[in-house]
Amino acid sequence: MRIEQVKSVTMTCLTAAWGMLLCLTPAVADQAADKQAADEQAIREAVAAYVAAYNRGDAAAVAAMWSPDAVYTNPLSGEQVVGREAVEKQFATIFSESKGAKLIAETNSVQFVSPNVAIEKGTATVQQGDDLADATEYSAVYIKRDGKWLLDRVTETDPPPGDSPGAEQLKQLDWMIGLWVDADQQATVTTKCQWTKNHNFMLRMFSVAAEDQVDFAGLQIIGWDPAKQQIRSWVFDSDGGFGTGEWTQKGDAWHIKATGTAADGSKSSAVNILSYLDPNTFTWQSVNRVVAGELLPNVDEVVVRRQDSQP
Incomplete structure (x- = not known):
């Protein structure tokens, strides 16, 4: 072939x-x-x-x-x-x-x-x-x-903290992460604060107990509002009330302009002040309080202490 x-x-x-x-x-x-x-x-x-x-x-x-x-x-x-x-x-x-x-x-x-x-x-x-x-x-x-x-x-x-504007802004409040207690002879207020995934929000779970019985509890979500360019918070309580807050930093203190709606529909407003003292201590007070159109006395400054090791 x-x-x-x-x-x-x-x-x-x-x-x-x-x-x-x-x-x-x-x-x-x-x-x-x-x-x-x-x-x-x-x-x-x-x-x-x-x-x-x-x-x-x-x-x-x-x-x-x-x-x-x-x-x-x-x-x-x-x-x-x-x-x-x-x-x-x-x-x-x-x-x-x-x-x-x-x-x-x-x-x-x-x-x-x-x-x-x-x-x-x-x-x-x-x-x-x-x-x-x-x-x-x-x-x-x-x-x-x-x-x-x-x-x-x-x-x-573990996923790294987010590099979003919200995560960056909330770094100013990272000292709040942990378990905190304010107690006197009448009641004990317990607050637990933790990050959500990627640090874009903070969750604060709180409860108020008298004689070891929880009378009141709720959840606060803290985040960055990119539209208002401001830290804001949203709170929901066990009685059916809810509210919002606008956070403004003044030195080592945060002034929170809060407005709320109770379960019965009545409105409230106040300025709550958180003041950082050290990694294990901060103070809280509430001024300019108005509930259902009635002006109420200010709440004197109280000291809140950390109950866990600093994260």
């Missing part, structure tokens, strides 16, 4: 082969896409099952979702353990120390490194009682064994 004939036959065969391949490629691609979609769904279902087992406090069920030689790092202590048995012991300890803790997890993405290895990225929050914990970002490596997707290791990181 002449060389030209060999080339012709070869090209004909190659053309036929590529034609067959091109005909098969869409079907093969569809099958691969369907398989990957099924695997992604399986991983998302594994995340939901993990959350359910965690919220039941079932250490054995949680450990069963890790691979036999998985490496688990305790996000609080940094301690690392290897293997399901060790993972189960870790979670048994965690559940005994934080009874009633609830896990909330949200998957943001699933990427496949290979047919049997995937990386799931998301955010997780552990809530203890009424405490609102900041979300952490995590990256979880899943491996497929015997047709089942199992956790191999998880890396958690």
Whole structure:
């Protein structure tokens, strides 16, 4: 056979082969896409099952979702353990120390490194009682064994504080973060202040108790109003009242022009003054108080002290 004939036959065969391949490629691609979609769904279902087992406090069920030689790092202590048995012991300890803790997890993405290895990225929050914990970002490596997707290791990181104008402005009030108490013979006022994710807002939860019985409670949200270029607050109380405040700094003191609406519809206004003394102490007073059109006496300055270690 002449060389030209060999080339012709070869090209004909190659053309036929590529034609067959091109005909098969869409079907093969569809099958691969369907398989990957099924695997992604399986991983998302594994995340939901993990959350359910965690919220039941079932250490054995949680450990069963890790691979036999998985490496688990305790996000609080940094301690690392290897293997399901060790993972189960870790979670048994965690559940005994934080009874009633609830896990909330949200998957943001699933990427496949290979047919049997995937990386799931998301955010997780552990809530203890009424405490609102900041979300952490995590990256979880899943491996497929015997047709089942199992956790191999998880890396958690706290999200950095936001660089938004709101987060930047609220840095002036970071001394308020923590647990504070003002008490006398008649009542005890307890205030707990914490950041929301990315430090764009502050949450202040307060309660007023007399003889160990909570008579009044509420929530205050503090944030930056970009339209007014001012720190503002919104408060909601257990009686059904609500109000707003406009914050103005004067030296080490903050003057808060507050207006409110009580549950019965009556209006109120006042100027509340917070004065920073040191990391563990501030004072509070209220002046120019008007309720339902009636001028009320000022509230004398009281000293409020920190009850936890300085954050």
